[in-house]
Amino acid sequence: MSRPTAADPTVTSPLAIVGSGVIGALSALTAAQLGLKVLWFGPAEVDRTDGADARNYALSPATVGLLKRLGVWSALEANSCTVTRMEVFSGASRVDLTASDSGVEFLSAMVTHRNLLDVLEQALKFRAPVTRVPVRPNYLEALPDRVRLGVDGKTFDAQLVLGADGARSWVRGQAGILWGQRDYSQNAIVAAFHTEFPHGGVAAQWFDRGDILALLPLADPQQVSMVWSSSRVDLLAPDLNATIADQIADRTAMRFGRLRLVGSLTSSPLRMLLTDELTAPRIALLGDAAHTVHPLAGYGLNLGIQDLLCLENIWKEYRSDPGNGSALAAYRRQRLRRIKTVQWSLDLLQRWVVQPHPTLQRLSQLGMRVVANTGLLRQLLIRQAIGPS
Numbered sequence: 001m002s003r004p005t006a007a008d009p010t011v012t013s014p015l016a017i018v019g020s021g022v023i024g025a026l027s028a029l030t031a032a033q034l035g036l037k038v039l040w041f042g043p044a045e046v047d048r049t050d051g052a053d054a055r056n057y058a059l060s061p062a063t064v065g066l067l068k069r070l071g072v073w074s075a076l077e078a079n080s081c082t083v084t085r086m087e088v089f090s091g092a093s094r095v096d097l098t099a100s101d102s103g104v105e106f107l108s109a110m111v112t113h114r115n116l117l118d119v120l121e122q123a124l125k126f127r128a129p130v131t132r133v134p135v136r137p138n139y140l141e142a143l144p145d146r147v148r149l150g151v152d153g154k155t156f157d158a159q160l161v162l163g164a165d166g167a168r169s170w171v172r173g174q175a176g177i178l179w180g181q182r183d184y185s186q187n188a189i190v191a192a193f194h195t196e197f198p199h200g201g202v203a204a205q206w207f208d209r210g211d212i213l214a215l216l217p218l219a220d221p222q223q224v225s226m227v228w229s230s231s232r233v234d235l236l237a238p239d240l241n242a243t244i245a246d247q248i249a250d251r252t253a254m255r256f257g258r259l260r261l262v263g264s265l266t267s268s269p270l271r272m273l274l275t276d277e278l279t280a281p282r283i284a285l286l287g288d289a290a291h292t293v294h295p296l297a298g299y300g301l302n303l304g305i306q307d308l309l310c311l312e313n314i315w316k317e318y319r320s321d322p323g324n325g326s327a328l329a330a331y332r333r334q335r336l337r338r339i340k341t342v343q344w345s346l347d348l349l350q351r352w353v354v355q356p357h358p359t360l361q362r363l364s365q366l367g368m369r370v371v372a373n374t375g376l377l378r379q380l381l382i383r384q385a386i387g388p389s
């Protein structure tokens with residue numbers, strides 16, 4: 001980390017965002033809509049090595065609401081798919097969750113990572129108060145009334161720096177924010193399949209022998225996206241690409257008929273990243289820089305967007321200095337407990353599913369049957385599935 005020289009001209013802005021992924025781009029758009037001048041740091045994503053390019057997000061209605069307010073949903077809608085029913089299977093038990101059961105229009109909307117980021121980047125080109133600095137900063141210094149970022153000898157000052165730079169956050173490291181992680185000893189294998197039968201907007205999930213397998217509908221009525229969390233798939237098996245479609249069709253009792261792999265498989269190790277501090281002086285973390293969760297509920301990005309919605313409200317009140325101590329304290333107070341609750345709830349569910357004890361497995365199937373027969377519990381689950389509004 002090289003300290004810029006004092007003679008360097010400094011660009012000043014209320015807000016600097018580090019991170020060129022979905023949360024960074026959305027933060028820039030949200031701040032710009034409030035009229036805040038933004039410096040947005042990070043190179044354009046070309047080829048992600050962590051498999052995110054192959055990901056499809058199940059966006060909650062609250063997230064879709066934000067995209068509508070930002071004026072970008074109309075560009076995404078044609079390539080999205082609304083999920084109107086979820087089928088959850090465990091052993092011989094099955095629970096159906098429908099949007100109409102809970103009086104909502106849809107449970108979630110599926111979009112691809114690439115499409116979402118392209119639309120956000122396109123929209124940002126026309127937002128005047130956003131200046132893109134298409135490189136990673138290499139210097140950060142917190143001063144009492146601002147943070148100084150440095151890139152190649154140039155300096156940039158901001159009242160608030162947002163760390164939206166993902167699970168390996170550079171900002172988090174520079175700010176000295178401690179973190180820990182729980183390794184799930186599982187990989188998420190992501191793939192897309194062409195299906196024999198149209199999916200009809202149905203998302204299906206199987207809790208099975210410690211694995212969690214989800215098939216999620218895509219914009220093409222005969223394509224689904226798979227997220228298979230498992231510790232037992234032999235990723236190095238030479239014939240995995242050739243056999244996976246039949247394996248999954250078999251494990252899902254041909255729910256969508258015969259399957260054909262589209263493209264290739266990607267795999268990422270699953271970890272829950274935790275921190276007790278979301279902020280440091282004039283610095284705030286959000287998105288995966290602040291927390292990661294098991295993908296069993298498709299919650300990760302939605303959780304980051306809830307961080308942003310909280311910040312958006314705070315910025316309305318602290319427009320003249322979004323990085324001041326009271327603004328950051330409000331963010332910590334409003335988000336920390338909520339994030340921990342989601343993280344530990346999903347963690348508990350994951351432990352419940354992977355535990356091998358036969359009595360507990362029988363109990364879990366009994367629980368599924370109770371849920372299947374109780375409208376009120378089903379509605380509660382739907383509200384959890386679609387996230388808070």
Ligand SMILES: Cc1cc2nc3c(=O)[nH]c(=O)nc-3n(C[C@H](O)[C@H](O)[C@H](O)COP(=O)(O)OP(=O)(O)OC[C@H]3O[C@@H](n4cnc5c(N)ncnc54)[C@H](O)[C@@H]3O)c2cc1C
Pocket residue numbers: 018019020021022023024041042043045052055056057058059135136137164165166167169170171188189190227268286287288289295297298299300301302303304
């Ligand atoms: C298998 C799987 C399936 C998932 N499915 C869902 C789902 O259905 N729904 C859902 O809500 N969530 C889902 N998630 C979670 C979701 O992918 C993440 O929560 C989300 O991508 C986090 O976005 P982010 O922008 O915070 O971080 P990232 O996507 O990691 O983006 C960080 C960005 O910052 C850039 N960057 C890194 N370092 C720097 C630096 N020093 N300077 C500037 N830029 C930098 C990176 O290049 C990257 O572009 C899933 C996760 C997994 C593993």
